[in-house]
Amino acid sequence: MxxxxxxxxxxxxxxxxxxxxxxxxxxxxxxxxxxxxxxxxxxxxxxxxxxxxxxxxxxxxxxxxxxxxxxxxxxxxxxxxxxxxxxxxxxxxxxxxxxxxxxxxxxxxxxxxxxxxxxxxxxxxxxxxxxxxxxxxxxxxxxxxxxxxxxxxxxxxxxxxxxxxxxxxxxxxxxxxxxxxxxxxxxxxxxxxxxxxxxxxxAGIMYFRVKVKGKTAHAGLAHEGVNAISKMYKVFHALEELNKWRSENITFELYEQGSGQAVHLNLGALHAGDWVSTVPGEAVLECRIGFIPGESRKEIKKLIHDTISQAAAHDEWLTNNPPVIEWFGWSTExxxxxxxxxxxxxxxxxxxxxxxxxxxxxxxxxxxxxxxxxxxxxxxxxxxxxxxxxxxxxxxxxxxxxxxxxxxxxxxxxxxxxxxxx
Incomplete structure (x- = not known):
């Protein structure tokens, strides 16, 4: 000194x-x-x-x-x-x-x-x-x-x-x-x-968005439409559960020391509908997922695709109109x-x-x-x-x-x- x-x-x-x-x-x-x-x-x-x-x-x-x-x-x-x-x-x-x-x-x-x-x-x-x-x-x-x-x-x-x-x-x-x-x-x-x-x-970081299709209809005939928000909720819930599981099971001591938790799946932005009297025909969810050394971008992409596919498999509309996944923005190992x-x-x-x-x-x-x-x-x-x-x-x-x-x-x-x- x-x-x-x-x-x-x-x-x-x-x-x-x-x-x-x-x-x-x-x-x-x-x-x-x-x-x-x-x-x-x-x-x-x-x-x-x-x-x-x-x-x-x-x-x-x-x-x-x-x-x-x-x-x-x-x-x-x-x-x-x-x-x-x-x-x-x-x-x-x-x-x-x-x-x-x-x-x-x-x-x-x-x-x-x-x-x-x-x-x-x-x-x-x-x-x-x-x-x-x-x-x-x-x-x-x-x-x-x-x-x-x-x-x-x-x-x-x-x-x-x-x-x-x-x-x-x-x-x-x-x-x-x-x-x-x-x-x-x-x-x-x-x-x-x-x-x-x-x-x-x-951590590795990636951004992705999920697009769910609905069927528009007048609010007075909402029974004839398919609400994209309610269908997106099934995907949202599945990703929430994945985040909970990863936060409890994926550990990395250095990240826990610096950030308190090693991995996060943040459901950061949700956009749906364009008019209060119309059944929303599309919902878009944007997310950020973090991952630790030993996990790869390829593995994380598969994990997200599998999670969303499994959620869609339990819903007839989503089975016939599968959610679309897009990867954008941050993508780092x-x-x-x-x-x-x-x-x-x-x-x-x-x-x-x-x-x-x-x-x-x-x-x-x-x-x-x-x-x-x-x-x-x-x-x-x-x-x-x-x-x-x-x-x-x-x-x-x-x-x-x-x-x-x-x-x-x-x-x-x-x-x-x-x-x-x-």
Whole structure:
């Protein structure tokens, strides 16, 4: 642990907090990240980083097996890379500190007690959409490298700061595009808000929708129609039962430590009917299913198809009009990083020295951009500040924890690039 780093950060923490505040005040809902990217570009330029910007090439990136099509056009959207060239870059290992600029919508606004774009600080918490997920992490990455540069540390290896688009929509045009463009280093860290835990695994995730056909009729002659809602309920109930069974029988310790439950089948959206006086002729149910290492996308697809087919088999209408299943959006295999890899072990050692307590290794039932490292045979992990209400009202981040994260990263840059040979 270098006391010069801690002293510098303590003396300049208001700059860190103000930068987070200013970034939170910029509305960067997924698909509209441009203004926030420009803000961080200026920050990267201020500390002398080599700037790279590029827009994803849909035709090329969509060929990758890990690509997820968000349905949001890439036109006018760019990823931002800031590169510090190490003093001994030919021999020293390199490092990526990664974050995403996009945030989810704050709607419904009525649930907030503060302005979601205000960046208001109350006590030691900074409030606003993206404050935790994950603009504070983006800024912590910058502040860690800025600290070393300002203190004149001769960093041996290259350090890349990645500021990407559309993580919230799958990361296809963001992190994956960066890897495919060749922005690959020997180690990768995503500063997601993981409460000062080291995350080395996350669940596989897939989205699917089920369409059930009914028969429309006037409400005054409803007996002549077939209500798609009531038929969908049979499918809904079967999927609810599957979720219950999996939650009780499918276990994975890392996910239980990080998320409390290893797997989830969320029945997230149901749409049916278009007029109150008409028997609904179609119902559409959209779902998200998570799965653990050892389960595959192929197996999960079969499980869902079999469950819905069995539900339909007990209903004459559904037997003759089988539900249609479509897979869309998120489709990722589980990610698992070997905790014994030198990258992870070194990070654990650094973080425990800085935080002065044991750091837990966990997994999460949600997804993040670190999963793309497995396709390039590189080590990756997630580590970030303490946050609350991500994707919900009154999202906030603990500012002291952000300062600690930046301190860990600054020391780790030295520990990783100075003490290892590639």
């Amino acid at each position: 270098d006391t010069n780093i801690r002293n510098y950060m303590n003396q300049n923490k208001e700059e860190l907090y103000q930068t987070i505040q200013e970034l939170v005040q910029i509305k960067t809902i997924v698909g509209n990240e441009h203004e926030g990217q420009n803000y961080m570009k200026h920050k990267y330029e201020e500390i002398g980083l080599e700037i790279h910007e590029f827009g994803p090439d849909y035709e090329e990136i969509s060929k990758h097996e890990a690509f997820i099509d968000s349905g949001i056009p890439f036109s006018g959207r760019k990823n931002l890379i800031g590169i510090y060239h190490g003093k001994n870059r030919e021999k020293a290992p390199s490092l990526t500190l990664h974050g995403h600029m996009d945030v989810v919508s704050p709607d419904p606004i009525g649930g907030w007690t503060v302005d979601p774009w205000g960046g208001k600080i109350i006590g030691n918490k900074l409030y606003g959409r993206g404050s935790a997920d994950m603009k504070s992490g983006l800024v912590a990455n910058w502040f860690a490298l800025k600290t070393l540069i300002d203190l004149g540390y001769p960093i041996p290896g290259d350090v890349q700061l990645h500021c990407v688009i559309e993580e919230e929509a799958g990361g296809g045009g963001g992190a994956l595009a960066c890897f495919e463009e060749g922005y690959i280093t020997d180690g990768f860290i995503s500063t997601e808000p993981h409460n000062l835990n080291v995350t080395i695994s996350h 589980p990610w698992y990083q070997d905790p014994h890899h030198p990258f992870v072990k070194t990070f654990i050692n650094t973080s425990e020295n800085i935080l002065n307590h044991q750091v837990n290794i966990i997994g999460r039932a949600s997804g993040n951009d670190a999963r793309f490292t497995q396709y390039y045979n590189k080590a990756g992990l997630c580590f970030g500040p303490i946050g609350e209400n991500m994707h919900g009202p009154d999202e906030n981040v603990d500012l002291y924890s952000v300062l600690e994260v930046a301190n860990v990263y600054a020391n780790f840059i030295i520990d990783w690039t100075e003490n290892h040979k590639m």
